Amino acid sequence: MKVDVSAKQISMPRQCACCSGSPSMELQASASKKRGKTQFTNSWAFPYCSQCAAHVGRYNAAFAVLGGGIAVGALGMLFYSSWCALIGIVGVGGWLFLMNSAHAMRGAACACTGAAVSYMGWHGTLHSFHFVSHSYATQFMHANRNKLVNLTQAQHQLLGGSSAGMATPSRRIRRT
Ligand SMILES: [Zn+2]
Numbered sequence: 001m002k003v004d005v006s007a008k009q010i011s012m013p014r015q016c017a018c019c020s021g022s023p024s025m026e027l028q029a030s031a032s033k034k035r036g037k038t039q040f041t042n043s044w045a046f047p048y049c050s051q052c053a054a055h056v057g058r059y060n061a062a063f064a065v066l067g068g069g070i071a072v073g074a075l076g077m078l079f080y081s082s083w084c085a086l087i088g089i090v091g092v093g094g095w096l097f098l099m100n101s102a103h104a105m106r107g108a109a110c111a112c113t114g115a116a117v118s119y120m121g122w123h124g125t126l127h128s129f130h131f132v133s134h135s136y137a138t139q140f141m142h143a144n145r146n147k148l149v150n151l152t153q154a155q156h157q158l159l160g161g162s163s164a165g166m167a168t169p170s171r172r173i174r175r176t
């Protein structure tokens with residue numbers, strides 16, 4: 001579910017963004033944009049339980065192995081020997097293995113295997129998020145109900161009241 005918030009501070013519901021269990025750590029949801037030669041990155045810390053943080057980490061590792069294997073294999077084939085295609089195949093095998101184990105680490109209440117929150121970007125103080133967990137999205141909307149914009153009819157119907165801690169985004173500016 002996509003949720004737009006217009007605010008400098010956003011309230012984070014204290015529950016795991018994936019399984020709604022009690023959180024024990026935070027994972028960053030980041031977005032970047034380029035203006036001229038400067039790249040701006042904003043990120044928000046969302047709460048996760050340790051089990052969910054582990055399956056999200058495994059899921060991300062699977063894609064890193066896949067991308068790395070294919071890139072190294074393709075470069076090797078181009079400049080060295082067609083046997084380097086094997087590196088790509090090993091990458092795909094590693095991806096399958098890690099994806100399977102990430103799936104196996106999921107609990108019954110988990111919303112997904114990868115990150116449960118994506119930060120889709122910002123425009124001034126307008127921040128857009130995508131939540132996989134319906135339960136977390138509802139809590140998030142309750143906690144930030146006065147700051148929500150572009151609400152759909154269905155989202156209007158979900159709203160009520162809740163308590164949460166405040167958060168601000170961490171900013172990183174890199175000039176290239
Ligand atoms: Zn969880």
Ligand SMILES: [Zn+2]
Pocket residue numbers: 018019051052055106107109110111112
């Ligand atoms: Zn989970």
